[in-house]
Amino acid sequence: MRRQCLILTLSSLGLLGLGACGSLDNEPFRAGTVRGRLTEFDPAVALVSVVGAPGVRSGVDAQGRFTLEDVPAGPAELFILATEDKAERVTLTVQGGQSVDVPDVAPRPAGAFFVKLHVRGSRKVTDVKASVDGTPIEASGFDDKDPARLGPLPEGCYGVSISAPGFSSTSVQDCVDTGKQTVLNVELIPEGSSGEERCALAGCGGGDSHSAMDGRGVKRPEDSH
Template sequence: MRSTFHIAVATLLTCVAAGCGNLENAPFRVGTVHGQLTESDPAVAMVSLVEQPGVSSHVDADGHFTLRDVPSGPAELFIVATSEKAARVQVQVPGGQSVRVRPVEPTPAGFFDLRVKTTNGFRLPATEVSVEGTPFQRLLLDAQGRLRVGPLPDGCYAVSVTAIGFPRTQTEACAGPGERKELKVDLEVDASLLEQGCQEHGCEEGLVCAPNKKCLECFGNGHCPGGLTCRGNRCEGSGPLCAPCTGDWQCAPDTHCEVLPEGNAACVARCTPGAGAPPPSQDTRDDRATQCAPGFTCQSDRCLPDAANFAGCHALRRMDAPCTDDASCHELGLLSGRCVSGACTVPCATDRDCPGSRRCVTSSVGDVCQVGT
């Protein structure tokens, strides 16, 4: 009996020394990575392994992290430090041992502003977005098909989009430090969905379902905003500055349709930096490209609503919105808004501070912009 035991032990020791069998080698196939972030927010901070996001670790209040079961050999850490900072770190992991990386100083992160649409205007079903090889997996788009993905460390990524009835779509993009990059993805509609048409699936916002089962911008003037006419299944007209638009055909002469920093497209005019509204006596027919209309100032070579009063074109369009107090106007983006006679307006010094047909008039709360009588 004793001799049998000795034989078994000798066999086991020989096998360990020779490195045979999967069980004996397993501890030497992985290692542990320790580190510390010089800046972190425990509420969002995490560390994972590039291409293996399931290997991850939380970050404690002091910025320390421990990543276990990391395959031995060269590896790369994917680090989210705060809502605005991130990092990627190369590391060599010894099998069966621990390694400590130098203190990691996060840098400004990049973001992908994703906009997903269907090629024929059908309403987008529940859609998931994943950034391959990172913890950002199966993220849901909002009702308009938009999603901001990040914070992402400086690098290039494959972004996949999946939706019921559509083939999986993948695109590649790079995010630099502090960069906000817009990604537009068009999903090709499956043949079976095309046969059913928009009467079954509906249309995305801004389109209507026509009798031929196609999603169109319009097939009658009633589908167009005020002042626009349906021509060739699209709404055309001559919209004023800041009017919502889908193309130049909806903007007045000498203006064009452009996506603004606030995220929506509107009619804008070009200008020369430093050029404001011209004096009333000046003939502006030859200066349209360099001068801005009353209520607008030249910002990044574009005539945009005066930033002292408006948070953008969407805020300017809320002039005259119903209100109960000044705070309700501020919530609409009228930064210095006043609630006068139950409607939102902004303060002014002269008529040049007032957009459109409004004039600077005296009220109970001081001089404000109101429609002239």
């Protein structure tokens, strides 16, 4: 009987041990730390963030060094603002629970979006907000008389989301080249417009542009960059 009690006690301890292992906190292994340095920067502008997670961000110190904490483990891309006209994107892989040292980053001349809004008729457009998806770049408080600049942006393709009181939220996609400005002419559609009205305002033809029927902005045919 005593031997049976001893075996039961040891078995119970083993189960408790397994339970403890199962409850280990794996949270530290789901994210890592990224460190690096910019070779050129403006302290008033410099900002490093993660594409798709702009809330994970860091400024730079007097030597241009930055530290990003709680970066999700796995493939990642850094979105780096260095000066008013220079930026960069850097791809890397983050190991959970570890620190990654990025080689010195030399920012390159950046591009930008120049957003021009259009609305047919006499309806006024005010208090517009535009943002580059997955990045900290945004502009607010502009209207159809006062175009907005979204940048600096490293060379690449981006989605841009635009909203204004009284109009349907709009999304467009386009690319920027190194050191160049891409003009986005965006037609805003009043809220409550029927499908036919949307087609009349922005067109529902084929091609690469998004149809107004899906609630997205339509770039005008004369747009070029």
